[in-house]
Amino acid sequence: MPSGLIALLDDVSVIAKLAATSIDDIGAATMKAGTKSAGVVIDDTAVTPRYVTGLSPDRELPIIWKIAKGSIKNKLFFLLPAALALSAFAPFLITPILMAGGAYLAFEATEKILEAIAHDQHAVEELLQADTPEELEERQTSGAIRTDFILSAEIMAIALNELNGxxxxxxxxxxxxxxxxxxVAVYGAVGLIVKLDDxxxxxxxxxxxASRALGSGLVRMVPRLLKALSVIGTAAMLWVGGGIxxxxxxxLHIMEAVPHAIHGAAHAIGEAVGGGGFGATVEWIANAIGASIAGAIIGGLVVLVVKQFHKPKPAIA
Structure with a gap:
């Protein structure tokens, strides 16, 4: 009997160790997957504040909470089951789906850049057509949740790609x-950002x-911060999209000469500045720039195609 109890305790000990190892593995995989998704997360954080622009300050946090709940629903109820089904039954589709998402990110970033250059206010004009504050809020919230779904899909696909095995x-x-x-990270940061002016x-x-000086500084800083986040988010989209x-x-062993040329040039630049830690940093930056250029090229081509099929409606006189 004692030997049976000892054997049972041995089994429990082994199971506990395996469980602890599994938890460690999950934690490590989560960290790795989250890090790989960083560029999309930056864009998600940069994009969201604009959805509460023009709305009553007392509605900002409730709207962000509504968007956050929609985001959790997107990830856990729709994208998580889809990702697991993909992993179980069609893992060969993960890379093509990632590439489609990368092309979309590149398209979004390139379109933003072109709109900024052309001073296109079409999106703002559409929002101004809302008849009531409630309708405007509904449009903003729905638009944010749709955008979140696309960005979340890319985050989950990137994460899934890191969980092989x-x-x-x-x-x-x-x-x-x-x-x-x-x-939590994105919408916590967004909530803080949109309330900084208050x-x-x-x-x-x-x-x-001292409090007055700090307050005045925050009020002056917020518009610059939002603008900087928008620029950083767009750059992150190009970099992540192009890199994917x-x-x-x-x-997929398609046009491998392109990524090899970019990696080779980046490595040569890193070696040219002396190698070591500084050289590695320069090489990383060069790779990011190369990926961003690739993203801008692909994004530009997608913009041209989309423009052919989506002509803006003429304004009614």
């Missing part, structure tokens, strides 16, 4: 952790001179 349960746990962590105004009204496309070409 893991069991289905481990993949599900890691993807759920990635989805929840990214949602915090600044509150501090500016305080009798303490280049990696996909290598994986």
């Amino acid at each position: 893991m069991g289905l349960v481990q993949q599900a746990a890691a993807l759920a952790l990635v989805g929840l962590a990214i949602t 915090i600044g105004l509150h501090l500016a009204e305080q009798p303490n001179g 496309l280049l990696h996909g070409l290598e994986e």
Whole structure:
């Protein structure tokens, strides 16, 4: 009997160790997948604040909460099951789907750049057509959740691509952790960003001179911060989109000379500045620039195709 109990305890000990190892594996995989998704996360954070622009300040946080709930639903109820089904039954489709998402990111970024250059206000004009604040809020929230779905799909696909070799349960746990962590990080940051001006105004009204100075500084900083986030987000989309496309070409053995040429040039530049840590940093930057250029080229081609099939409606006089 004692030997049976000892054997049972031995079995429990082994199971506990395996469970602990699995948790460690899931944590490591979650961290790796989340890191790979960083560029899309930056864009998600940069994009979301514009969906509360023009709305009542007291509705900003409730709207962000509505978008965050929509984001969690997107990730856990729709994208997570789809990702697991893809992993189980059609893993060969992961790279093409990633490349389609990369092309979309490149398209979105390139379109934003072209609209900024041409001073195109079409999206703003569409929002101004809303008849009531409630309708405007509904349009903004729906638009944000649609955009989140696309960005979340790319995040989950990137994450899934990093979880090869893991069991289905481990993949599900890691993807759920990635989805929840990214949602909390993105919408927590967005909530703070959109309320910074209110915090600044509150501090500016305080009798303490230091508080007033800090508050005035925050009020002046917020518009610049939002503009900087928009630029960073667009750059991140080009870099991530282009990088995904280049990696996909290598994986599928299609036009491999293109990514090889970019990696080779980046490596040569890194070696030319002396190698070592600084050289590695320069090489990484050169690779990012190369990926961004590739993203801009592909994005530009997609914009041209889309423009042929989506002509803006003429304004009614």
